[in-house]
Amino acid sequence: xxxxxxxxxxxxxxxxxxxxxxxxxxxxxxxxxxxxxxxxxxxxxxxxxxxxxxxxxxxxxxxxxxxxxxxxxxxxxxxxxxxxxxxxxxxxxxxxxxxxxxxxxxxxxxxxxxxxxxxxxxxxxxxxxxxxxxxxxxxxxxxxxxxxxxxxxxxxxxxxxxxxxxxxxxxxxxxxxxxxxxxxxxxxxxxxxxxxxxxxxxxxxxxxxxxxxxxxxxxxxxxxxxxxxxxxxxxxxxxxxxxxxxxxxxxxxxxxxxxxxxxxxxxxxxxxxxxxxxxxxxxxxx
Amino acid sequence: xxxxxxxxxxxxxxxxxxxxxxxxxxxxxxxxxxxxxxxxxxxxxxxxxxxxxxxxxxxxxxxxxxxxxxxxxxxxxxxxxxxxxxxxxxxxxxxxxxxxxxxxxxxxxxxxxxxxxxxxxxxxxxxxxxxxxxxxxxxxxxxxxxxxxxxxxxxxxxxxxxxxxxxxxxxxxxxxxxxxxxxxxxxxxxxxxxxxxxxxxxxxxxxxxxxxxxxxxxxxxxxxxxxxxxxxxxxxxxxxxxxxxxxxxxxxxxxxxxxxxxxxxxxxxxxxxxxxxxxxxxxxxxxxxxxxxxxxxxxxxxxxxxxxxxxxxxxxxxxxxxxxxxxxxxxxxxxxxxxxxx
Numbered sequence: 001x002x003x004x005x006x007x008x009x010x011x012x013x014x015x016x017x018x019x020x021x022x023x024x025x026x027x028x029x030x031x032x033x034x035x036x037x038x039x040x041x042x043x044x045x046x047x048x049x050x051x052x053x054x055x056x057x058x059x060x061x062x063x064x065x066x067x068x069x070x071x072x073x074x075x076x077x078x079x080x081x082x083x084x085x086x087x088x089x090x091x092x093x094x095x096x097x098x099x100x101x102x103x104x105x106x107x108x109x110x111x112x113x114x115x116x117x118x119x120x121x122x123x124x125x126x127x128x129x130x131x132x133x134x135x136x137x138x139x140x141x142x143x144x145x146x147x148x149x150x151x152x153x154x155x156x157x158x159x160x161x162x163x164x165x166x167x168x169x170x171x172x173x174x175x176x177x178x179x180x181x182x183x184x185x186x187x188x189x190x191x192x193x194x195x196x197x198x199x200x201x202x203x204x205x206x207x208x209x210x211x212x213x214x215x216x217x218x219x220x221x222x223x224x225x226x227x228x229x230x231x232x233x234x235x236x237x238x239x240x241x242x243x244x245x246x247x248x249x250x251x252x253x254x255x256x257x258x259x260x261x262x263x264x265x266x267x268x269x270x271x272x273x274x275x276x277x278x279x280x281x282x283x284x285x286x
Numbered sequence: 287x288x289x290x291x292x293x294x295x296x297x298x299x300x301x302x303x304x305x306x307x308x309x310x311x312x313x314x315x316x317x318x319x320x321x322x323x324x325x326x327x328x329x330x331x332x333x334x335x336x337x338x339x340x341x342x343x344x345x346x347x348x349x350x351x352x353x354x355x356x357x358x359x360x361x362x363x364x365x366x367x368x369x370x371x372x373x374x375x376x377x378x379x380x381x382x383x384x385x386x387x388x389x390x391x392x393x394x395x396x397x398x399x400x401x402x403x404x405x406x407x408x409x410x411x412x413x414x415x416x417x418x419x420x421x422x423x424x425x426x427x428x429x430x431x432x433x434x435x436x437x438x439x440x441x442x443x444x445x446x447x448x449x450x451x452x453x454x455x456x457x458x459x460x461x462x463x464x465x466x467x468x469x470x471x472x473x474x475x476x477x478x479x480x481x482x483x484x485x486x487x488x489x490x491x492x493x494x495x496x497x498x499x500x501x502x503x504x505x506x507x508x509x510x511x512x513x514x515x516x517x518x519x520x521x522x523x524x525x526x527x528x529x530x531x532x533x534x535x536x537x538x539x540x541x542x543x544x545x546x547x548x549x550x551x552x553x554x555x556x557x558x559x560x561x562x563x564x565x566x567x568x569x570x571x572x573x574x575x576x577x578x579x580x581x582x583x584x585x586x587x588x589x590x591x592x593x594x595x596x597x598x599x600x601x602x603x604x605x606x607x608x609x610x611x612x613x614x615x616x617x618x619x620x621x622x623x624x625x626x627x628x
Binding site for chain 1: 402404
């Protein structure tokens with residue numbers, strides 16, 4: 001008893017220990033590693049595809065994708081292309097798997113009752129779960145951006161970066177901007193993860209939560225592309241995900257960035273509260 | 287109550303208060319309560335309107351082995367879920383080791399080991415890693431002693447050799463034992479085991495019983511549920527019997543035995559004459575079937591009844607006293623299952 005009381009004196013240390021265990025669980029699962037591997041392979045494939053396309057003298061790959069025309073001149077742009085393309089489905093789906101599985105997966109295995117009886121604490125479980133989702137979101141974003149940067153450097157010329165506003169900045173400046181873009185995208189994915197966490201508290205079948213998240217992303221993106229719904233566009237969860245191009249201008253379009261980050265913050269709070277309200281009062285019957 | 291608990295957890299997570307240190311108000315922790323588990327009128331009504339647990343008043347004395355019995359579906363597991371704060375009672379109060387639940391969960395549950403409705407572990411982790419996960423989730427556990435405690439817990443349930451095997455590849459008995467090992471990770475004052483022998487072969491059942499006995503000798507209160515009286519009656523000192531959500535009996539096992547009236551049974555070729563004698567002696571609940579006459583023994587001595595029968599000229603072929611088995615008493619309390627005909 002005395003020993004356990006002493007050890008419990010520093011709650012933050014106990015939280016960190018639980019968090020580390022959660023990270024081992026998330027990043028030790030073969031399924032999650034496969035997801036990361038597949039997400040990391042996309043930028044390589046995109047890079048090779050675009051390299052072949054430009055080599056054949058075509059003006060560029062798929063129409064309508066931003067940054068394609070810049071890529072031939074600078075490999076750094078492969079990162080922005082990869083993030084734009086993967087943000088439509090691959091990255092949200094990957095984060096959705098980690099987030100949708102967070103609570104529902106534990107309920108499905110029956111480990112949720114084990115954790116609660118320990119007692120791990122309901123709010124503590126939720127906070128550890130969300131922290132691990134955020135780490136996963138950051139990891140997949142930086143993995144995609146990093147692999148794309150390396151692939152771009154290998155397949156395309158590298159040098160001073162000509163931004164969307166026409167200004168040319170040194171390569172180092174361009175890489176710093178890429179870092180900021182990755183942080184912005186990670187914030188978008190983290191806020192999406194909060195939605196996943198909330199969905200995950202509503203079911204004990206993680207597949208249901210994951211499917212619901214995927215459907216929501218697609219519906220939101222479809223509505224975002226219908227001009228008649230312009231009035232609701234700024235409020236859609238996916239609307240601001242691609243606004244990171246605001247960082248590729250001189251001066252930086254802080255208005256757009258700010259509204260994007262505000263949207264992420266509000267969604268994180270909203271879904272976090274829903275997750276908390278649901279999870280702190282729910283009977284765990286599995 | 288819930289609000290307080292959540293606020294405490296939030297504060298604790300933020301490092302603002304330390305919950306695990308007993309405070310002055312928590313008198314339960316300072317002066318050990320006489321009852322390890324006490325509940326008054328706990329009721330659980332599901333959304334569907336079904337009442338799973340109906341005004342259950344549990345009183346589990348410290349240091350006893352309490353058998354919580356009842357057929358499947360009688361509300362045992364729902365009751366246990368409420369005791370451990372997994373589910374919230376619709377009404378009623380619960381105290382575990384003198385601390386109110388679920389508001390005191392953070393404070394009291396570290397002193398309670400439990401296995402609820404079968405073991406719940408990650409199939410893709412090894413037995414050792416599963417226990418390490420449990421230990422990491424426990425804010426009161428000391429990380430420096432984790433390896434030693436995990437090893438000891440696995441050793442106690444005989445799983446040390448299989449510690450590096452994935453849980454997925456464990457047999458049912460090994461899974462149950464790992465569940466018990468998890469409840470033994472830290473020194474406990476109360477162990478709650480829900481159907482620990484479920485799905486075990488007779489050998490495994492015997493091992494679990496031996497383990498319960500061993501835990502009890504260390505002064506730990508054991509609360510063990512089962513739908514089979516025979517599996518736990520040898521280790522229990524107290525029993526509570528559930529039937530359709532209600533607690534129909536609670537007390538020392540001896541008391542349950544005493545509630546059963548012994549009967550005298552006479553085999554004779556002249557049942558009518560024997561019946562007349564027993565009737566004259568004032569014995570209650572006379573029954574005659576074929577060559578057998580039986581009646582409640584009451585305070586009478588069987589020797590005297592025998593003498594009376596012989597004096598009355600009844601040729602007694604056989605005479606004996608029958609005490610119903612606990613199993614029969616148990617079935618009498620809980621009702622026959624379907625398709626059970628004697």
